[in-house]
Amino acid sequence: MLKRVERQVLKDENDICVLAKDAKFPSPFESRLEFSCSARGPWNIAHTGMLIPEAHEVFVCAQSCLRGVVLTAAEMNAIDRFSNIIVRENNILEGDTEDLIIQSIGEILSKLSYTPKAILLYTSCIHHFIGCDLKLVYKKLREKYPDIEFTDCYMNPIMRKSGLTPDQIMRRQLYSLIDKCDTDYNSVNIIGNNYKTDDDSELVKIIKENKFTLREVPRTKDYREYKDMGRAFLNIIYNPAALEAGRYLKDKLDQRYLYLSLSYDFDEIKKNLYKLCEALNIDKIDFKENETNAEKALKNAKEIIKDTPISIDYTFTIRPLSFAKLLLKYNFNVVSIYADSFINEEEEDFKYIKENYPNIKIYATVHVKMRFVKRHTDKKILALGQKAAYFTGSNNFVNIVEGGGMYGFSSIEKLSNLMVDAFLNEKDMKKLIQFKGLGCENYETNRK
Numbered sequence: 001m002l003k004r005v006e007r008q009v010l011k012d013e014n015d016i017c018v019l020a021k022d023a024k025f026p027s028p029f030e031s032r033l034e035f036s037c038s039a040r041g042p043w044n045i046a047h048t049g050m051l052i053p054e055a056h057e058v059f060v061c062a063q064s065c066l067r068g069v070v071l072t073a074a075e076m077n078a079i080d081r082f083s084n085i086i087v088r089e090n091n092i093l094e095g096d097t098e099d100l101i102i103q104s105i106g107e108i109l110s111k112l113s114y115t116p117k118a119i120l121l122y123t124s125c126i127h128h129f130i131g132c133d134l135k136l137v138y139k140k141l142r143e144k145y146p147d148i149e150f151t152d153c154y155m156n157p158i159m160r161k162s163g164l165t166p167d168q169i170m171r172r173q174l175y176s177l178i179d180k181c182d183t184d185y186n187s188v189n190i191i192g193n194n195y196k197t198d199d200d201s202e203l204v205k206i207i208k209e210n211k212f213t214l215r216e217v218p219r220t221k222d223y224r225e226y227k228d229m230g231r232a233f234l235n236i237i238y239n240p241a242a243l244e245a246g247r248y249l250k251d252k253l254d255q256r257y258l259y260l261s262l263s264y265d266f267d268e269i270k271k272n273l274y275k276l277c278e279a280l281n282i283d284k285i286d287f288k289e290n291e292t293n294a295e296k297a298l299k300n301a302k303e304i305i306k307d308t309p310i311s312i313d314y315t316f317t318i319r320p321l322s323f324a325k326l327l328l329k330y331n332f333n334v335v336s337i338y339a340d341s342f343i344n345e346e347e348e349d350f351k352y353i354k355e356n357y358p359n360i361k362i363y364a365t366v367h368v369k370m371r372f373v374k375r376h377t378d379k380k381i382l383a384l385g386q387k388a389a390y391f392t393g394s395n396n397f398v399n400i401v402e403g404g405g406m407y408g409f410s411s412i413e414k415l416s417n418l419m420v421d422a423f424l425n426e427k428d429m430k431k432l433i434q435f436k437g438l439g440c441e442n443y444e445t446n447r448k
Helices: 045-049 063-075 089-094 097-111 125-129 134-144 166-173 202-209 223-231 240-253 266-279 288-305 320-329 344-356 368-372 386-392 409-424 440-447
Strands: 017-019 055-061 082-086 118-124 149-155 184-190 213-215 232-237 256-259 310-313 334-338 361-363 382-384
Touching: 045 055, 045 063, 045 118, 045 149, 045 166, 055 063, 055 097, 055 125, 055 149, 063 082, 082 097, 089 097, 097 118, 097 134, 118 125, 118 134, 134 149, 149 166, 166 240, 184 202, 184 223, 202 213, 202 266, 213 223, 223 232, 232 240, 240 256, 256 266, 266 288, 288 409, 310 320, 310 386, 320 334, 320 344, 334 386, 382 386, 382 409
Parallel strands: 055 082, 055 118, 118 149, 184 213, 184 232, 232 256, 310 334, 310 382, 334 361
Antiparallel strands: 017 361
16 A cells, blocks of 8 residues: 655754754764755866866766766756766676777767867776776777877765765866976966856956966866966965865976965955965055955945844855854854864864854754755745755855855955845745756856
8 A cells, every 4th residue: 555755844953953062073963874955056076077178078887877977967068078988787797897998988089079188087986896997998098099188087976985085086187187387487377166266356366467377277268278277386276175186286297386275254364365475476465445345245234134044054165164253243143054064274263153152053964854854934044055045945045156266355245245135136946956066057158
């Protein structure tokens, strides 16, 4: 007899919620069976690889694993830059996975309407389980197709909890095709981001206004521009997930890297920008006007938003605690933070919130019980980020991921204005958050 399964409603918040005063850093929650909510805005490894212009992605894995990445390519209108090779049971039993990859690449190339400058070859868990000789595969491919560059990428979820994460590896491999060039001491790169850094940011303005050439993968128009990133004497990083990429390029190309962690603390922003000035050997700049504009925008937002409850999640920005601390200092009513863990740079922000705002709720996002939380509210909630919007059921939300490419005082000014807009104008939350890789579909258009 069939039994109708009703959606459960969570009766208590044990395991999924902890008050700031009781939370532990950096992981407030135990790692268990996980739930993935419908907020699809954050990028995955397939989105990131597509940033390399004139490159083609090939995923090699079992058919059941391909659905997500195929949909990724289709949704971002890049299916012509994507191919897949299916690993079947007979390939495992017969031990021909190396030949499968090599022969299939030949078939793919024969059917493409263009010859890619590079192929990003994503192998999967199965190749590591069975000891596939990937070094041999790449050696043969490079011998057979000398006019195409090949690099190794990995769709390997078994690596999520140990060593480098797939996201860190992908941000490193994004630069694996760059070769050493004659160093240009008037050339710098910003590395490790899915979004190009905002032209209005103090970071970019300092570089450009002092006549330095700035390169960044999301800015590149063609493969030659991408390769020219090898000319830079300095790589700038503000996303901690890209630190491994900085170390990799230092070892490979002898490029120095400068880590200027994304922050929303006025003093930390100035400290980072002064570090940049020193690295570029230019005089320190007075940021008083920038600071004033950011503060004015915050105060204006507070006047409009008033005491409306605010929820923020980790997909909104790399540093959700830093932004929460900023809002709290300006008397915004931050009531909840959705994050499963925090990066090391957030420790001081965590302590500040724990000591001064002990009753702020910290929620898990991947705990299985989050599937049953009440996703509806009768009162207005301003959500910062897609997951905060999903779990609160709010249509008043700021729809950005990974900080949206904003940095510095200008980011505070712009985010304040986005908060006002989200407060005054509802969005169709259920429709918007289901699109994968927020903004990625625009990159090819922007490059033309």
